[in-house]
C-alpha cells in the first residue's frame with residue numbers, strides 16, 4: 197500500500213516536473229531564472245508580481261520577463277494529442293492579451309488538439325505566440341458548426357508575432373473527401389481556413405510549418421504591415437482549394453523565404469491588396485503564384501503594387517498568373533514578376549481574363565477587371581505545355597503596358613526547343629532577349 201502511494205506520488209511529481217520543463221526549458225536559456233520567482237525580493241504588488249533588481253548569483257533579470265510568459269500547459273493544456281486543449285489556449289490568450297507589458301504565449305513541444313479558436317484583440321500590448329509543438333485541428337466537422345470557415349483566427353490583434361519551429365496541422369482529409377471538387381455530386385461549401393489573420397497590424401509570422409489545411413492554409417485579411425517568412429506550407433497535390441498563402445485586402449505585406457507546395461495556388465493575392473512583395477519563394481506542387489481570381493460575380497476589384505522576386509516553381513499547373521472573371525470591374529496594375537525559374541510548369545506565364553471556375557461555362561460579358569502595367573523580367577526554364585506564354589486578354593478591355601525582358605522558356609524534355617506564345621488582345625513591349633514572343 198505504502199509503496200503504491202509512493203509510486204503514485206513520484207508519478208505525480210514526474211508529471212509536474214515534465215510539465216514545468218516543457219513550458220520553460222525552451223524559453224529560459226539560464227536555469228537560474230526559475231528561482232527568481234521565489235526569491236525573497238518578490239513582493240505581491242497589487243496582483244502584479246513585481247521584483248526589483250533581483251540579483252541571483254550576479255544574474256540580473258527583471259521579473260516582468262518571467263511574469264510575461266504564459267504557457268498553455270499552465271492553463272490546463274494536456275498536449276497529449278487526444279485531449280481537447282481548446283479552453284486552455286483560450287485562457288492563455290486572455291491572460292496574455294490583457295497583460296499591460298506584453299506577453300509571450302508558449303506552446304511546448306507536445307501535440308495539442310484544438311477546435312476552432314478565435315484569438316481576439318485588441319490586446320493591451322504586444323504578444324508573441326511561440327509555437328514549438330504541434331497544433332492539431334479537430335477533424336470532427338461538427339466542431340465547426342458555429343463558423344465553418346475558420347479554424348485558428350487572430351482577430352484585430354496589433355503587434356503580434358506568431359513564430360517557432362512547430363507545426364500547425366489542419367488534418368484536412370475529411371474536408372477534402374467532402375469537397376465538391378472531389379465528388380461532383382456534393383454541394384460546394386467552404387471548408388475552414390487553417391490560420392486566419394483578420395485586421396491585424398504589425399504582424400510577424402515566422403518559421404512555422406502549416407500543413408494539410410481544411411482549405412486555405414494561411415490567410416491574411418484586411419491586415420496591414422505584415423512580415424511572413426521562413427514558412428513551410430504543404431498539402432497533397434490533389435487536395436482541393438488548399439491555397440498556401442492567401443492575401444486579401446491587405447497592404448504592405450512581405451512574404452519571404454518560404455517553401456510552399458499544395459493542391460492550389462502557392463500564393464494567391466486578391467482584391468484590395470496593395471504593396472505585396474513575395475521574395476524567395478519555392479513553389480510546387482500546386483497552381484503557382486496567382487493574382488486573382490478577381491471580379492467574380494461582377495465584383496469591383498483593385499490590386500496594385502505586387503512584386504514577385506526570386507521564385508522557383510516546379511511541377512506546377514501555372515507559373516505566374518493573373519486571372520480575372522468576365523463581368524467584373526476595377527483593375528490589377530503595377531505588377532512585377534522577376535528572377536523566376538520555371539521547371540516543368542504547365543503555363544509558366546499566363547494572363548487569363550476569361551477565368552471561369554464554376555460548374556457550367558461562363559457567359560460572355562461586357563465588363564472586365566483591367567490589367568495594366570505588368571513587367572516580366574528574367575524568367576527562365578521549362579514549360580510542360582507547348583504554350584509557355586498565354587495572354588488571354590479581354591476583347592473589351594485589352595491588357596495594357598505589358599513588358600517582357602530577358603525571357604527564355606523552353607519545352608520540357610525537347611532539347612533546347614523554344615516554347616510558343618499565344619496572345620489575344622494584348623500588345624507586348626520587348627526588352628533584350630525574349631523567347632517566346634507573341635506571333
Ligand SMILES: *[C@@H]1O[C@H](CO)[C@@H](O)[C@H](O)[C@H]1NC(C)=O
Pocket residue numbers: 298299300322323324357
Ligand atoms: C514587445 O515589443 C518589444 C519592442 O519591440 C520587444 O522588445 C518585445 O520582445 C515584445 N514582446 C513580446 C512579448 O512580443
Ligand SMILES: *[C@@H]1O[C@H](CO)[C@@H](O)[C@H](O)[C@H]1NC(C)=O
Pocket residue numbers: 481510511512540580608
Ligand atoms: C512534371 O510535373 C508533373 C506534375 O507535377 C509530374 O507528374 C511529372 O513527372 C513531371 N515531369 C518531369 C519530367 O519532371
Ligand SMILES: CC(=O)N[C@H]1CO[C@H](CO)[C@@H](O)[C@@H]1O
Pocket residue numbers: 243244245263264265266291292295298299
Ligand atoms: C502575462 C502574465 O503572466 N501576467 C501575469 C503577471 O502576474 C499577475 C499577478 O500574478 C497575473 O495576474 C498576470 O496574469
